[in-house]
Amino acid sequence: MTSRFVVHYRIFASSRDEAAERAAGIALEQTVEIPRDVVPRGYIEDEIVGRIESLAEEDEGRHLARISYSPDSVGAELPQLLNVMFGNSSIQKGIKVVGLDLGATLAERFPGARFGVDGVRRRAGRPAGGLIAPVIKPQGSDADTLAGIAYRCALAGADVVKDDHGLTDQAMAPFRTRCEKVASAVARANRETGGSCLYFPNLAGRSDDLMDFAGFARDCGAGGVLVIPGLFGFDLIRRLAADETFDLPIMAHPSFLGSSVLSDTFGFTHGMMFGVLQRLAGADISIFPNVGGRFGFSAAECLDIAGACRDPAGVGRRIFPSPGGGMSVERAGDMKQMYGDDVVFLLGGSLLRYGDRIGEAITAMRSALRAANGRAQSEPAD
Amino acid sequence: MTSRFVVHYRIFASSRDEAAERAAGIALEQTVEIPRDVVPRGYIEDEIVGRIESLAEEDEGRHLARISYSPDSVGAELPQLLNVMFGNSSIQKGIKVVGLDLGATLAERFPGARFGVDGVRRRAGRPAGGLIAPVIKPQGSDADTLAGIAYRCALAGADVVKDDHGLTDQAMAPFRTRCEKVASAVARANRETGGSCLYFPNLAGRSDDLMDFAGFARDCGAGGVLVIPGLFGFDLIRRLAADETFDLPIMAHPSFLGSSVLSDTFGFTHGMMFGVLQRLAGADISIFPNVGGRFGFSAAECLDIAGACRDPAGVGRRIFPSPGGGMSVERAGDMKQMYGDDVVFLLGGSLLRYGDRIGEAITAMRSALRAANGRAQSEPAD
Secondary structure, eight states: OOOOEEEEEEEEOSSHHHHHHHHHHHHHHTTTOSOGGGOOTTHIIIIISOEEEEEEEEETTEEEEEEEEOGGGTTTOHHHHHHHHHTGGGGSTTEEEEEEEOHHHHHHHOOOOSSHHHHHHHHHTOOSSOEEEEEEOOTTOOHHHHHHHHHHHHHTTOSEEEEOTTOSSOTTSOHHHHHHHHHHHHHHHHHHHSOOOEEEOBOOSOGGGHHHHHHHHHHHTOOOEEEOHHHHOTHHHHHHHTOTTTOOOEEEOOTTOGGGTSOSSEEEOHHIIIIIHHHHHTOSEEEEEOTTSSSOOOHHHHHHHHHHHHOTTSSSSOOEEEEESOOOTTTHHHHHHHHOSSOEEEEOGGGGGGGGGHHHHHHHHHHHHHHHHHHHHHSOOO | OOOOEEEEEEEEOSSHHHHHHHHHHHHHHTTTOSOGGGOOTTHIIIIISOEEEEEEEEETTEEEEEEEEOGGGTTTOHHHHHHHHHTGGGGSTTEEEEEEEOHHHHHHHOOOOSSHHHHHHHHHTOOSSOEEEEEEOOTTOOHHHHHHHHHHHHHTTOSEEEEOTTOSSOTTSOHHHHHHHHHHHHHHHHHHHSOOOEEEOBOOSOGGGHHHHHHHHHHHTOOOEEEOHHHHOTHHHHHHHTOTTTOOOEEEOOTTOGGGTSOSSEEEOHHIIIIIHHHHHTOSEEEEEOTTSSSOOOHHHHHHHHHHHHOTTSSSSOOEEEEESOOOTTTHHHHHHHHOSSOEEEEOGGGGGGGGGHHHHHHHHHHHHHHHHHHHHHSOOO
């Protein structure tokens, strides 16, 4: 007996009748894509066509439709799960995906993250507290320069050092050269400190090369990889997470996915896109633009993402939200207050201001997080 | 000497100063992603950082910024070209990509469609006039049923028979089984008619399998493939188009890409997403929802797409726009008037109303298009 999965759609419609009509349209659109009156009887009508499980008015003009689909529509294919969830309906205004109940059948087929919060903590040797993840950049630098920055960050106690998402396979620092040099620099720092800083190269270039690059990264001693699902598809994450021989954590980057969350009336909620879908694919860490930076995400939207990443009832293991930008020594207390402990703080371009003294910025951030932790622990529990 | 490529951004800002500041922000964001004052001197500052070539007010609150980038930022990687064009800026409101000048250097690296309008016409044996492309469905049908529909469509003179984009590798009609049976049914019809109807299976499933599926499709005698870049990444199209051994036309489907065009103030214009980006990737036919169907695209938006697909000054070969939905015998004249000759008309779910007499719908459509053509030719030229 298979259990159907349920997608929650917010439908913007002026009346309940209109909402019901749109919901019925979604149930067809996302499955058989033919008019209701020509749907073949039997299996297709009974099992394949989407089924409206409930429809309720949330607010004036806003309705919540829960539509269930058959696991048979999906098989064990992540792209097809996304296709059924929102493929053609993504092209219609007034429909926003706000939730997903995966159900037992698909939960078995999509196990989620291989590492999750606990697994990444073990690999990084950081059993508690926020992780600090400086980014090496800028694009145009050669591999030795980038390796030098990574070395100084790792030496100062960074938990993760990641490539900028604009470092791909360009001639200035091709993937293999960069990966080898940076991984080696980070390993050297780890030997000196006894730490276990993880280097995440950006797994990017031509799609033909990516699986070879992934194996190369693993053989170089990389501690994980950065992946951009908006450019390469979410299934690249699923494929890597499922690969026993790869066995490294995956950090997802939001590049090219922005349009899917910027509207209140279409696309996905922030939590769905940067929490639920990332967990479904198998990411261990999900990057998103932090509140207060140069992107316009609100605190509520960021917390929606963090909540979706860490919800114990979500898909597979709990994963790390990773707010990028807006982090500084001065804000460390606020950020700790906002996100709690299970968080990977990305430290971006402003770090470069420190030049050769970049390590001092990492150390200062660690102290600030520890101090915030001390304050938090001395506060009375509520 | 390399020539820079130029991306045209529409920036929504209340003053010229604000627009200039945002443009400067884009030039950094899309390249070095560090504050201006820490950009390293020399190559990175001179070559890599985006350069504002012009900034002009289009209208109250709307400004057009033309920002140029170095081909070095991109290498020969399509995902990275998209990343530089709009990766992080996709996450900001008030920035819309409205144009692209590829420049000579990248034009060599991204040759575009292998077939284009002329190549597809040769393969389909249809030197002039609109192409007719019925879709086989619904999901849940077995391969024999789908092959039967395809056979009747091909026998009646369809130019292309394509899989519904919801047919992937599910158990009801797995890719290989379906591909073999449908390709064989279409070949049988072609032998009977002397025609050359092309079957386009939907190249979907797990990403690990896609290149094997593509080879299998070619070996079965498929006439092309359907690809969903929103789910698998645009680089799958590029990879197939560049593959000498594959050598089949590619039809792109818009599933999951909707959010990128639905807003006036962020994302891409319709012509950019469903014309320019598809040509850049190497698609030969670009599907989009036709005006008057259940999606809300306007006639102007559809013509923007058709224009971008067929602009002789665009990237690589001219390709076919392929409006889906909204086509009927009654509307054939209007559609011919609107789109002209170089168009692939998708005929969707309503065809199934005809049941075993589906061929009659194809024949009627062909007659209606021919009649419209006769009328068009007898009209005085302007």
